[in-house]
Amino acid sequence: MIYNKKPAVIDRMILNSVQRDAILYDGGPQLVFAGAGTGKTRVLTAKIAHLIEKGYRPGQLFAATFTNKAAREMRTRIEGLIDISLDGLWIGTFHSLCARMLRLECRHIGYMPSFTIYDSDDQVSIVKKVLRELDIDDRSIPPRQALGAVSRCKNACITPEEFEKQAKGYYDQEILSVYKLYQKKLREQQGMDFDDLLCNTVYLLRQKPEILQRYQEIFKYILVDEYQDTNVAQFQLIKLLSKKHGRVFAVGDDDQSIYGWRGAQVENILSFEREFPDTKIFKLEQNYRSTTAVLNFANAAIAQNLNRAQKQLWTDRQGGEQVIVNRFRDDRQEAQCVAEKILSSMNGKIAGQDIAVLYRTNAQSRAFEEAFRRARIPYVLVGGIGFYERAEIKDCLAYLRLLVNPKDSVSFERIFNVPSRGLGDKAHESLALVAQNKQCSLLEALLTCDISSLGSRAQKGFSDLKTIFELLIDLEKKGEKPHEILLQVLQLTGYMDMLTADDSEEARGRVENINELVNAMVFWKNENPSKKLFDFLEEVTLISDVDSWNKKENAVNLMTLHCAKGLEFKHVYLVGLEDGILPSRQNTDDERKIEEECRLLYVGATRAMEKLECSHVDQRWRFGDLIPSSPSRFLNAIPENLYVFRDNSNYFGQTAQRNELPSKPVRALNSSATLRTPAAPAKQQQVQRNIPQYDDFSQDTVEFRMGQHIRHKVYGRGRILSISGFGEDMKLTVLFNDGSRKKLMAKFASIE
DNA sequence: AGTATCCCTGGCACA
DNA sequence: CAGGGATACT
Ligand SMILES: Nc1ncnc2c1ncn2[C@@H]1O[C@H](COP(=O)(O)OP(=O)(O)OP(=O)(O)O)[C@@H](O)[C@H]1O
Numbered sequence: 001m002i003y004n005k006k007p008a009v010i011d012r013m014i015l016n017s018v019q020r021d022a023i024l025y026d027g028g029p030q031l032v033f034a035g036a037g038t039g040k041t042r043v044l045t046a047k048i049a050h051l052i053e054k055g056y057r058p059g060q061l062f063a064a065t066f067t068n069k070a071a072r073e074m075r076t077r078i079e080g081l082i083d084i085s086l087d088g089l090w091i092g093t094f095h096s097l098c099a100r101m102l103r104l105e106c107r108h109i110g111y112m113p114s115f116t117i118y119d120s121d122d123q124v125s126i127v128k129k130v131l132r133e134l135d136i137d138d139r140s141i142p143p144r145q146a147l148g149a150v151s152r153c154k155n156a157c158i159t160p161e162e163f164e165k166q167a168k169g170y171y172d173q174e175i176l177s178v179y180k181l182y183q184k185k186l187r188e189q190q191g192m193d194f195d196d197l198l199c200n201t202v203y204l205l206r207q208k209p210e211i212l213q214r215y216q217e218i219f220k221y222i223l224v225d226e227y228q229d230t231n232v233a234q235f236q237l238i239k240l241l242s243k244k245h246g247r248v249f250a251v252g253d254d255d256q257s258i259y260g261w262r263g264a265q266v267e268n269i270l271s272f273e274r275e276f277p278d279t280k281i282f283k284l285e286q287n288y289r290s291t292t293a294v295l296n297f298a299n300a301a302i303a304q305n306l307n308r309a310q311k312q313l314w315t316d317r318q319g320g321e322q323v324i325v326n327r328f329r330d331d332r333q334e335a336q337c338v339a340e341k342i343l344s345s346m347n348g349k350i351a352g353q354d355i356a357v358l359y360r361t362n363a364q365s366r367a368f369e370e371a372f373r374r375a376r377i378p379y380v381l382v383g384g385i386g387f388y389e390r391a392e393i394k395d396c397l398a399y400l401r402l403l404v405n406p407k408d409s410v411s412f413e414r415i416f417n418v419p420s421r422g423l424g425d426k427a428h429e430s431l432a433l434v435a436q437n438k439q440c441s442l443l444e445a446l447l448t449c450d451i452s453s454l455g456s457r458a459q460k461g462f463s464d465l466k467t468i469f470e471l472l473i474d475l476e477k478k479g480e481k482p483h484e485i486l487l488q489v490l491q492l493t494g495y496m497d498m499l500t501a502d503d504s505e506e507a508r509g510r511v512e513n514i515n516e517l518v519n520a521m522v523f524w525k526n527e528n529p530s531k532k533l534f535d536f537l538e539e540v541t542l543i544s545d546v547d548s549w550n551k552k553e554n555a556v557n558l559m560t561l562h563c564a565k566g567l568e569f570k571h572v573y574l575v576g577l578e579d580g581i582l583p584s585r586q587n588t589d590d591e592r593k594i595e596e597e598c599r600l601l602y603v604g605a606t607r608a609m610e611k612l613e614c615s616h617v618d619q620r621w622r623f624g625d626l627i628p629s630s631p632s633r634f635l636n637a638i639p640e641n642l643y644v645f646r647d648n649s650n651y652f653g654q655t656a657q658r659n660e661l662p663s664k665p666v667r668a669l670n671s672s673a674t675l676r677t678p679a680a681p682a683k684q685q686q687v688q689r690n691i692p693q694y695d696d697f698s699q700d701t702v703e704f705r706m707g708q709h710i711r712h713k714v715y716g717r718g719r720i721l722s723i724s725g726f727g728e729d730m731k732l733t734v735l736f737n738d739g740s741r742k743k744l745m746a747k748f749a750s751i752e
Numbered sequence: 753a754g755t756a757t758c759c760c761t762g763g764c765a766c767a
Numbered sequence: 768c769a770g771g772g773a774t775a776c777t
Contacts, residue, residue, distance in 0.1 A: 067767085095767050120766080195767050262766065363764045383766085417754095424754050457753070544767055562765055600765090623763075689755095692755080 009081050019043045020222070020283040023198065029276035030243075031227070032251040033269070035313040036298070036606035037289030040251040041566065043282075044225050045074050047249055048091075049081040056220055059088030062241060063223040064234070068093055068547040069565060072227065073591055086516050090219070094195060094234050096200040096542050098227050102192070103538075106213055109204050114534055115190045116405045117541045121394070123147055123193050125410055130181045136174060149175045150182055155263030156193035156232045157202055189407045189441060198233035205240045216244040226566065227252030227272070231263035239275065244707040248276055254309050255302050256603050258562060260596045270309065285312040287606075289568050291320025293642075294612045298605035299637045301519035305595045323643040325635060326615040330626070331364070331576070334617050335371035337648055338573050342556055343615065345571060352378055352554040354570040356603045360582045365558050367621075372556065379550045382559035392499075393517055397537065399489045403476045404534045407441040416442070417496040421461035430458065443469065468492045477515045482533045483521035490514065561604045572608035574601070577616045577632040601634050618649055 006012065010023055019039055020030050023046050032040050044063075052058055065071040071092045079086060088273050090097055103113050103259045118126070127150075136146075153163050160180045167176045186192060188236050192200060205212040222242045224230065227250040231236070242248045250272065258265040273279045287295055295315050302308070328334040338357060346352055357368055362384050372379045387393060395418055398411035417423040435445035471492060476483050490496040496514070499507045524536055546563045557569065561582075576582065583597035605612055616631045732743070 093767065130763095197767085259766080361764045420755075422754065426753065542767065547767095560765065 009046060009053050013042070013046050015042070015046065015288065016040075016284075018282055018284055019046070023047050025282075026247075027278075027280060028281065028353055029272075029279040030250070031269070032249075032275075032282045032284065033253070033272075033289065033309070033311075034251075035253055035280075035311045036550055036603070037258060037287040037568070037576060038284035038313070039286075039288055040253070041070075041074075041225060042251070042282065043284075044251050045077050046081075046224060048074070048089075048223060049078045051221060052078070052084055052086070053082050057088065058084070058086045059090070060220040061091075062097065062219040062221065063089070063091040064094050064097060064225065065331060066093065066226040066229065066566060067092065067095060068460060069544075069549065070541065071096075082499070087393040093544075094230075094237070095197050096538075099542065100536055101201055101215070102197065102204070105204055105327055106200070106310055108208050108211060109200060110187070111192070111200075112190055112405070114405045115192055116401050116411070117197065117406045117538055118186070118193045118410065118744050119190045119389075119541050120147075121192070121389070122410045125413070126182060126185055126191075127178065130178050130185065134174075134181060134595060135453045136178070136481060141171075141174060141178075146175060146178045148459075150329065151193075151195050152263060154193075154199045154233070157199050157236055159203075159584055172396050189409045190405050191408060191410065195233075198231070201238045202233050202240065205237070212240060215241060220245065220527045221247045224248070224250045225252075226256070228254050228257035228266055228269040229259040230268050231259075233263075235268050235275075237263075238597070242276075246276065246278075248310035254566065255305070255311070255599055258565065258596060258600050258603055260592070265449065266307075274554045283311070285314060287313050287315040287317060288743055289609050290606060291317045291610060293320045293323050294605065294608045294610075295613065297323040297638065297642045299601055300642050301605055301634060302598065302602040304634065304637045305598050307592075307595055321611045324613045325577075325643045325645050326613060327631070327645070327649050328615055328617045328649045329649045330617050330619045331367045331621055332371075333648070333651075334575055334615050335367035336366065336614070337373075337651070338369040338575065338613075339375040339377055340421075342372075342571075342573075346377070346554070350570060350592050352556045353551040355566065355573075355577060356557040356559065356560060356567075356569040356571070358564050358571045358607065359575050360561060360584060360600070364581075368558055369719075370573075372558075378552065378553045379558055380549065380554040382549040382557065382563050385546065386543070386545065387513070387516070388540050389512075392513055392515055395495065396489065396514060399472070400482070400486065401491070401537055402534060403472055403485065404441055404537060406443045406447075406473075409442050412442045416465060417461075421464055422457050423461040423465075427461065429456035431462070437492075447473075453591040476533065481521075482536055483518050483525065485533070486518055486521060507588060509602045515706055515732065536582065561600045564607050565603055568607055568609055570609045571611045572604065572612045572613070574604045574612070576620075577601070577635050578620070578629040578631060579632055581620075582634065583634050598634050601632075610673065616645070695727070 008685055010020060013352065015023070016039070019042065022030060023041050032043055032484045042063060048061060048063060051061060063071075063074070064447075065074060071648075075086060075089070075091055090100070092100070099117065102111070102115070105114060106115060124143050128138065131138050131141065131143060131146065153160075160176065160183060163172075163176055163179060166175055186196065198606060219241055222238055224238060229252075235301055238250075239246060250269075252269045254266050254269050257264060257269070268275075273281065290298070292315055295313060299313060326334075326337070328337060335621075341351075342355055345355065359365065359368075365384065368375060369379065389396070395415055398414040401408050401411045403414075413428070416428070431442055431445055434449050435442050438445055438449055440448070447469060466467065472485065472488060475488055480488075496511070499511050499514075521536065522649075528535065538615070546559070546567075549557075549559070549563075551557070561574075579588070583594050587593035587597050605614075613634065616635065617629055619626050619627045621627075720734055734743075
């Protein structure tokens with residue numbers, strides 16, 4: 001037996017001495033406080049494995065990671081390290097851990113375990129309703145702003161009662177009433193938003209000492225990754241859970257705190273020692289990820305921030321490729337040139353999946369997607385409009401959510417007339433009235449109340465809907481498999497028929513998506529035979545952008561800087577380093593926010609292992625207008641000897657090659673051009689002669705129709721009223737948004 | 753009364 | 768580029 005005994009985890013992993021110390025230390029609160037790429041995540045993983053190996057049961061560990069994906073990966077790593085089942089281990093994001101606890105305990109705070117978790121769209125629709133009911137003009141307080149204010153309160157664990165005490169002035173009073181009514185509505189429909197998951201857990205533990213005590217005894221260790229991005233509610237939770245034994249193990253880096261706008265507080269990590277007495281701090285100083293070139297650049301970037309803890313950070317990966325800073329004319333050239341650079345790396349020995357293009361906002365991805373498609377570079381886009389945010393998917397989920405929680409009126413309102421059943425505002429209002437009288441939800445009213453007071457058309461619609469729900473609820477009660485229920489939803493409601501009747505490309509895509517949803521549910525059920533429908537619904541609402549990201553064979557990764565946190569790539573392109581983008585326009589007013597933007601640059605730069613290229617452009621397309629843009633103030637503050645500057649703004653691409661490229665867009669264009677207007681090919685020639693090759697693929701496909709929306713370099717947006725002439729002489733009469741009417745030569749007007 | 757359609761505006765982080 | 772509002776159509 002002795003021969004079979006593996007050496008301890010700690011001896012099987014590559015760890016430096018500080019890492020080892022941190023893992024072995026067992027004397028109370030610990031903070032691993034270190035810069036990027038120093039192996040913090042590795043320590044956390046090893047710590048968990050070590051604790052389990054030492055005899056802690058997985059169920060005694062509470063480990064919070066920043067994304068579900070990180071949790072999954074960590075779990076897999078740990079499973080590979082020790083031969084002990086991890087069943088019962090509490091590992092996940094704070095949100096999913098809290099949801100798990102609340103499913104078990106929410107009865108104590110007036111919720112049913114079948115409560116629904118609302119995503120941000122749901123939140124917005126509730127706030128809109130609240131504003132309407134309170135007669136607040138949504139131009140005086142935009143819903144998103146109201147929501148932001150409410151969310152800030154919740155993230156800071158400020159109850160409406162507490163807010164009332166500190167509320168000053170008219171605006172605060174309005175927010176207070178929104179906050180109160182919003183919470184009332186959530187509660188009425190057994191809904192919790194993302195913030196509630198955290199603050200209701202804290203509330204529960206504070207209100208019910210016996211429950212708190214139970215969990216304090218269950219969890220022997222509280223482990224937290226990315227501690228710098230915890231908010232007040234999360235901090236309170238950690239504090240409450242660890243109070244008895246003080247076994248908190250946190251890792252983080254104040255320089256990587258980038259979620260302040262979501263309530264995270266860097267102060268949490270900076271005052272860790274004060275909050276947790278007798279904390280032992282572990283400092284990791286060796287960066288194992290990046291070359292000196294990359295690291296010096298990143299260090300210089302973050303050194304601009306004054307409000308930070310000094311840290312050492314060095315690497316023995318000497319030298320490496322110089323960091324490059326590129327200047328481009330506009331975002332199209334930026335995308336095009338990055339694509340060319342990537343293409344040549346990929347012809348070398350770098351695989352696409354080891355390359356990432358990182359940008360500040362999702363909107364910036366479009367130019368890169370187009371450039372990559374033209375260059376035939378496979379890519380994966382992380383974020384943007386996710387699968388579970390698509391309208392058809394949300395419709396399906398709304399039906400399912402209602403089966404789990406019939407009080408969920410947000411979902412009811414979403415689907416009661418989808419597909420169309422002849423029910424509109426009036427019908428909704430009547431039903432709401434009935435529901436109000438009976439003190440029940442809309443669906444409950446539909447199912448139990450007499451609705452004969454309604455008009456005949458509405459009655460028909462409602463009775464159809466009622467029948468559908470009766471059948472569905474029956475299926476759910478019988479414990480039918482989730483995907484079977486969904487298939488019935490699609491069948492009974494006629495949702496599928498609605499889509500198949502429509503033979504547009506759009507509708508076909510939706511059918512495909514729904515099929516994918518069915519598949520996902522089948523797959524999920526196989527993986528989790530014992531889980532229920534509401535578990536599925538919970539999981540899908542808590543999915544984040546990175547969670548659904550999988551590196552694809554040879555595909556370049558496109559994502560926001562926020563998404564890139566904790567990841568690493570051999571080559572990294574940081575694009576759009578301009579004032580107004582990074583730092584983002586909205587965050588240039590406040591020093592704290594500017595510092596957070598700077599940290600974003602630091603996070604981005606430190607993702608690179610071997611090669612880092614940055615870029616900024618002179619002009620950028622924004623909502624259809626070309627606006628000037630200047631290099632980021634952060635770049636200006638980095639010593640010039642730490643990078644090579646390349647001005648590409650006069651570079652006009654590999655013109656000759658372009659013509660020979662037998663690419664698909666060209667063919668598509670020829671065929672459509674000849675189909676539509678015989679004059680088009682001539683125009684295409686014209687365009688190719690007049691306009692530099694580098695950025696004008698879309699110009700080639702120019703075709704005009706009456707009524708088409710266009711934008712013009714000088715006049716901005718407008719609509720085509722009439723077309724005369726053809727070929728080079730085609731003239732357009734355009735009505736611009738400022739009311740002016742102009743006649744233009746088609747070949748000079750740039751369209752959107 | 754309800755629905756389809758056109759037009760206009762507002763606006764990029766994310767669990 | 769989508770969600771909301773006015774408008775015209777069934
Ligand atoms: N002791 C070590 N020896 C060699 N390589 C290591 C060691 N510890 C970690 N690494 C490697 O260094 C890289 C960074 O590690 P890790 O992701 O754990 O760092 P981190 O501190 O969490 O980074 P970040 O804060 O940027 O997310 C990884 O590729 C990891 O495999």
